[in-house]
Amino acid sequence: MSVTKLHFLSAGRCGVAASMLDTRREAQPLVSLPIWSYLIDTTDGPILIDTGMPDECVNHPDLFEAEGEETTIAPYMSEDDSIVRVLARVGYRPSDIVCLISTHSHFDHAGGNRHFKGPEVFMQQAEYDEVIPRIGEAHAFDFWSTGDLQYHLVSGDHEVAPGILLLSTPGHSVGHQSVLVQTPRSGNILLTIDAAYQAANFEDEVPFAVADPVLARSSILKLRDVAASEKAFVFYGHDTVQEQAVNLYPAAY
Numbered sequence: 144m145s146v147t148k149l150h151f152l153s154a155g156r157c158g159v160a161a162s163m164l165d166t167r168r169e170a171q172p173l174v175s176l177p178i179w180s181y182l183i184d185t186t187d188g189p190i191l192i193d194t195g196m197p198d199e200c201v202n203h204p205d206l207f208e209a210e211g212e213e214t215t216i217a218p219y220m221s222e223d224d225s226i227v228r229v230l231a232r233v234g235y236r237p238s239d240i241v242c243l244i245s246t247h248s249h250f251d252h253a254g255g256n257r258h259f260k261g262p263e264v265f266m267q268q269a270e271y272d273e274v275i276p277r278i279g280e281a282h283a284f285d286f287w288s289t290g291d292l293q294y295h296l297v298s299g300d301h302e303v304a305p306g307i308l309l310l311s312t313p314g315h316s317v318g319h320q321s322v323l324v325q326t327p328r329s330g331n332i333l334l335t336i337d338a339a340y341q342a343a344n345f346e347d348e349v350p351f352a353v354a355d356p357v358l359a360r361s362s363i364l365k366l367r368d369v370a371a372s373e374k375a376f377v378f379y380g381h382d383t384v385q386e387q388a389v390n391l392y393p394a395a396y
């Protein structure tokens with residue numbers, strides 16, 4: 144198996160409190176961020192990274208509102224942003240996917256995982272342990288998580304296939320992982336995912352929404368080393384400046 148192309152797929156947007164991008168700020172206002180899924184074409188078929196938001200978010204920007212609390216997350220999702228439809232636009236059904244890389248369990252990354260019961264789902268063991276055995280008990284909003292997938296659990300860095308390297312980057316979540324993709328046409332691309340929401344988090348160490356700030360910082364330092372040694376282009380999880388330069392499918396990297 145070898146990588147032929149990397150595609151960027153748009154899977155809707157989400158409003159998040161400005162304080163989640165920079166924890167030194169006041170909570171309001173909401174900032175509209177891009178939600179990404181990534182498709183890697185390989186000689187053995189397509190590999191998907193992340194599945195966007197759950198279908199329950201369609202036309203429900205108020206889904207995560209709690210009475211008497213300030214809104215910090217507002218999904219802006221249409222029916223066309225469901226991962227099944229996103230994939231259909233690029234010619235695939237979920238059953239065509241060779242394997243799914245699930246970077247972490249948050250709703251804007253694993254929201255559509257339930258549609259992928261066939262392929263192997265690569266997840267860090269630590270993320271799985273934190274979420275899947277505890278579905279329905281520990282987390283208020285875990286309705287999108289499911290144990291009913293073909294999980295392929297890994298601990299630490301792991302090569303999924305030549306040119307596709309999972310990098311353990313805990314901190315934003317317990318078992319978060321980033322992905323280094325070595326593309327024939329555009330060189331090495333480091334998808335930080337939510338190890339850094341935006342360039343400021345990565346380059347200037349602006350503090351953002353993470354579960355463990357110490358781990359999150361060491362993960363950023365690790366990714367900086369990888370970016371330098373691999374001469375990789377760094378793409379952040381939810382960067383509103385960077386998104387303006389992204390060429391969506393059918394463009395390829």
Ligand SMILES: [Zn+2]
Pocket residue numbers: 249251252337380381
């Ligand atoms: Zn995210």
